[in-house]
Amino acid sequence: MAVDLSLYLVTDSTPAILKGRDLCTIVEEACKGGVTVVQYRDKKSDTGVQIATARKLHQICQKYSVPLLINDRVDVALAVGAEGVHLGQDDMLFTEAKKMLPKDSIIGISASTLEEAQKAIADGADYLGIGTMFSTPTKTNTRYTLGTAGTQAILDAISASPVSTVAIGGINHSNVQRVIYQSESPKKALDGVAIVSAIMAADDPKAASEDLVNLIKNPPRFALTAHPSRANEAEALLQEVPAIVRKMVEVHPLVHNMINFVVANFVANVILSIGASPIMSPYGDEATDLCKFDGALLINMGTLTSESVSNYMKAVKAYNGRGNPVIYDPVGAGATGIRRNAVSDLMACGYFDLIKGNEGEIRQVWGSSGVQQRGVDSGPSTLDGQQKARLARDLARRERNVVLMTGAIDYLSDGERVIAVENGHPFLGQVTGTGCAVGSISGCFLTAHRSDRLLAVLSGILMYEIAAENAASKEYVRGPGSFVPAFLDELYAIRTAASNGDDSWFAGRAKVQEIKL
Numbered sequence: 266m267a268v269d270l271s272l273y274l275v276t277d278s279t280p281a282i283l284k285g286r287d288l289c290t291i292v293e294e295a296c297k298g299g300v301t302v303v304q305y306r307d308k309k310s311d312t313g314v315q316i317a318t319a320r321k322l323h324q325i326c327q328k329y330s331v332p333l334l335i336n337d338r339v340d341v342a343l344a345v346g347a348e349g350v351h352l353g354q355d356d357m358l359f360t361e362a363k364k365m366l367p368k369d370s371i372i373g374i375s376a377s378t379l380e381e382a383q384k385a386i387a388d389g390a391d392y393l394g395i396g397t398m399f400s401t402p403t404k405t406n407t408r409y410t411l412g413t414a415g416t417q418a419i420l421d422a423i424s425a426s427p428v429s430t431v432a433i434g435g436i437n438h439s440n441v442q443r444v445i446y447q448s449e450s451p452k453k454a455l456d457g458v459a460i461v462s463a464i465m466a467a468d469d470p471k472a473a474s475e476d477l478v479n480l481i482k483n484p485p486r487f488a489l490t491a492h493p494s495r496a497n498e499a500e501a502l503l504q505e506v507p508a509i510v511r512k513m514v515e516v517h518p519l520v521h522n523m524i525n526f527v528v529a530n531f532v533a534n535v536i537l538s539i540g541a542s543p544i545m546s547p548y549g550d551e552a553t554d555l556c557k558f559d560g561a562l563l564i565n566m567g568t569l570t571s572e573s574v575s576n577y578m579k580a581v582k583a584y585n586g587r588g589n590p591v592i593y594d595p596v597g598a599g600a601t602g603i604r605r606n607a608v609s610d611l612m613a614c615g616y617f618d619l620i621k622g623n624e625g626e627i628r629q630v631w632g633s634s635g636v637q638q639r640g641v642d643s644g645p646s647t648l649d650g651q652q653k654a655r656l657a658r659d660l661a662r663r664e665r666n667v668v669l670m671t672g673a674i675d676y677l678s679d680g681e682r683v684i685a686v687e688n689g690h691p692f693l694g695q696v697t698g699t700g701c702a703v704g705s706i707s708g709c710f711l712t713a714h715r716s717d718r719l720l721a722v723l724s725g726i727l728m729y730e731i732a733a734e735n736a737a738s739k740e741y742v743r744g745p746g747s748f749v750p751a752f753l754d755e756l757y758a759i760r761t762a763a764s765n766g767d768d769s770w771f772a773g774r775a776k777v778q779e780i781k782l
């Protein structure tokens with residue numbers, strides 16, 4: 266039987282969720298709000314109570330043409346004539362349930378691993394409940410937290426099967442669009458999301474369901490526009506760079522920096538020099554107001570403290586909610602256990618339009634084991650150019666965003682195109698904050714030019730690195746100390762030229778090539 270799994274309500278009868286309200290009333294409100302399937306999940310009640318409740322729920326669901334499935338209990342499903350069951354790995358075997366239930370019954374199976382998914386498909390499951398997406402207080406005895414990357418890997422591996430899939434665990438209004446978007450593999454997407462508390466515990470379950478339906482139906486504002494590589498992609502991009510720089514200067518974007526204290530002053534000066542507006546605020550609660558200026562947010566975890574991650578999370582939520590660009594610079598990601606945990610927590614908490622880091626940091630975000638950074642430096646490279654390009658491409662593809670891996674050669678990818686940039690000057694490596702400023706500058710360009718994020722970031726890097734080359738070539742620049750003021754002057758000079766419509770600063774300067782993988 267074909268079922269619309271797009272908004273799958275799983276009930277919960279615990280006092281923390283029901284808060285004294287009647288289960289059936291909540292489910293009826295949710296049906297009015299547009300849930301497409303209901304699973305009655307009751308871990309505590311006696312069989313008699315479960316049958317009586319399931320019967321009432323079935324009547325309600327039938328009124329709204331919504332199928333009712335029963336969690337774990339094939340006997341309860343049979344007693345009330347429900348449309349099917351949902352079975353976990355410790356419940357009755359699929360093959361046994363299949364024998365007992367009427368022919369067209371729906372049987373869904375929980376899968377936390379690829380092996381479980383493949384077994385359920387081989388058995389003939391109608392759909393898979395893939396979880397746990399994010400850890401959740403609603404069910405604490407879960408086995409694996411998959412996140413969007415783990416879910417995407419399962420979807421990719423089972424893409425040859427037409428089996429339907431929903432994700433479950435910690436999904437709510439603030440992350441549902443990202444869950445659906447970032448879990449999608451090029452070959453298979455989720456058919457829906459299964460939700461308990463965001464509907465069951467909501468003050469108004471009808472409105473909560475309606476809002477979720479809207480979010481599920483509409484693509485997220487952060488969805489990356491596809492830009493398949495053209496015949497001469499690098500050339501085509503370069504033609505557009507001067508206009509993007511002009512646009513950035515004209516827009517005068519605001520960038521909210523949650524940045525380490527070592528570099529804050531330098532980065533603020535860089536941003537002022539290019540003609541944009543910096544605000545430095547590590548205080549997460551401020552983001553609700555700051556995001557309304559429709560600028561970008563930079564999370565740079567260089568000087569992480571015990572409060573930083575929760576502040577970052579609040580800010581990411583606020584900027585994601587408004588669809589404004591968020592940049593993540595996982596400084597020193599592989600240096601300590603605390604930073605490694607911060608990376609996992611932050612990657613699970615929101616969408617980053619751009620992840621920017623050195624090789625060690627990008628490898629840590631990718632999930633390579635054994636990354637040990639010494640401080641914030643990348644450490645000796647273990648990858649050749651093609652491997653670096655592939656890493657940037659694969660991470661961008663997995664996260665469905667843009668990745669910039671910095672180094673003597675920068676690798677920039679949106680999952681389709683990979684661009685290598687060889688501009689810049691060794692003095693950049695001798696001044697603290699020059700790498701961090703790239704994250705902030707990228708925020709300015711991502712704000713000003715939203716339709717092609719790779720082009721936006723490329724434009725920012727080129728403005729920045731050409732200014733560095735210009736500064737280093739001044740005869741009075743003798744080392745990093747005299748380089749810094751000259752560099753700010755040269756950024757300012759390009760910004761002034763751009764606002765006067767003069768693109769000569771760019772002619773023949775870019776050292777850029779597309780890497781074909």
Ligand SMILES: Cc1ncc(COP(=O)(O)OP(=O)(O)O)c(N)n1
Pocket residue numbers: 273275304306336337351352353354355356373374375376393394395396404431433459
């Ligand atoms: C749609 C959906 N997916 C997964 C589950 C989890 O089922 P299970 O592993 O059996 O755990 P319990 O729900 O029984 O605690 C589900 N219920 N629904």
Ligand SMILES: Cc1nc(C(=O)O)sc1CCOP(=O)(O)O
Pocket residue numbers: 275375395396397398401402403404407433434435436459460461462463
């Ligand atoms: C019932 C259930 N199964 C899970 C799994 O991982 O298999 S997580 C979960 C509870 C999901 O509740 P909420 O939407 O409130 O986070």
